Amino acid sequence: MKPSFAKERAMQRLVFQTRSFSFHLFDFDASGDLSGLELAAAARSLLNAPLFSAQDARAWSFASTGKPNLSLAWLDDDDNLATLALRSREAAARIIEHRPERLARHSFQAALPWDVGELLAALAFQLKIRAQPLLANSSWSYLELQVEPLQVIRYTKNGHYAPHSDSGWPGHRRLSFLVYLQAPIKGGETCLLPAGWNFSLHPWGAGRYRMHCAELLQAVGAVCFCPVPGRMLAWRNDWNADGSLEVPGAHVACPVVEGEKWVASAWASQTCDQGTVCQTHAGR
Numbered sequence: 001m002k003p004s005f006a007k008e009r010a011m012q013r014l015v016f017q018t019r020s021f022s023f024h025l026f027d028f029d030a031s032g033d034l035s036g037l038e039l040a041a042a043a044r045s046l047l048n049a050p051l052f053s054a055q056d057a058r059a060w061s062f063a064s065t066g067k068p069n070l071s072l073a074w075l076d077d078d079d080n081l082a083t084l085a086l087r088s089r090e091a092a093a094r095i096i097e098h099r100p101e102r103l104a105r106h107s108f109q110a111a112l113p114w115d116v117g118e119l120l121a122a123l124a125f126q127l128k129i130r131a132q133p134l135l136a137n138s139s140w141s142y143l144e145l146q147v148e149p150l151q152v153i154r155y156t157k158n159g160h161y162a163p164h165s166d167s168g169w170p171g172h173r174r175l176s177f178l179v180y181l182q183a184p185i186k187g188g189e190t191c192l193l194p195a196g197w198n199f200s201l202h203p204w205g206a207g208r209y210r211m212h213c214a215e216l217l218q219a220v221g222a223v224c225f226c227p228v229p230g231r232m233l234a235w236r237n238d239w240n241a242d243g244s245l246e247v248p249g250a251h252v253a254c255p256v257v258e259g260e261k262w263v264a265s266a267w268a269s270q271t272c273d274q275g276t277v278c279q280t281h282a283g284r
């Protein structure tokens with residue numbers, strides 16, 4: 001199983017996004033610089049990384065600027081911002097090396113082709129039957145289950161998946177299926193976030209999120225499910241009729257606190273020549 005975290009992609013995003021990021025929004029005490037806690041909140045938002053702690057933030061700042069706090073006046077200078085963005089790459093590389101769970105996703109993953117045997121054929125059949133109630137005004141003839149292999153995902157301690165949508169371009173994963181294979185002893189809930197979830201919203205400290213993710217998310221309107229082996233969770237990733245909702249069906253895999261969690265993920269996709277919503281997004 002390969003680690004699911006795409007290191008290079010995250011690094012690229014980091015440099016690009018650091019340069020356009022609104023650091024000043026995180027100066028909660030209006031002191032003119034970002035301390036460890038404020039910088040951690042900024043990093044969680046910048047990287048969609050709910051487990052990024054104040055300690056990580058101080059290490060990041062120190063490696064990037066030689067100081068534990070980040071001065072906003074220093075950041076106002078474009079050259080300094082460019083330096084921060086570049087040095088952040090090295091700092092982030094070190095963090096990922098030692099604490100890979102600090103960024104948006106940490107798990108191990110293997111792709112399983114659908115044609116390997118009867119068991120998977122039976123699973124595909126079951127998914128199709130069970131998804132019928134979700135297919136209001138639609139049918140399987142517009143969707144393809146086997147365009148992507150089944151993904152088997154293993155989360156070890158602190159393994160998690162930050163808020164994300166399974167849908168994307170150019171195809172549209174209209175339905176998501178999650179089959180629980182093994183439940184952890186603690187943590188690892190799957191939480192479906194309320195519509196309109198703000199992806200830069202990571203209001204909780206890393207420690208609280210790690211231990212109490214499901215409770216915290218439920219308190220802001222998420223619906224959370226505890227993994228039960230053999231059970232399946234399925235949901236729709238609906239775009240608005242005008243194609244305007246860009247992050248449909250946002251959800252989270254909460255950090256595993258103890259034990260291991262194993263799941264299998266599958267998607268029924270609408271390819272781009274089917275349906276106007278898909279076409280609206282295809283050119284992006």
Ligand SMILES: O=C(O)CCC(=O)C(=O)O
Binds near residue numbers: 188189190251265
């Ligand atoms: O493991 C989970 O609970 C969610 C997995 C997931 O979101 C995915 O595979 O896209």
Ligand SMILES: [Fe+2]
Binds near residue numbers: 164165166
């Ligand atoms: Fe997902």
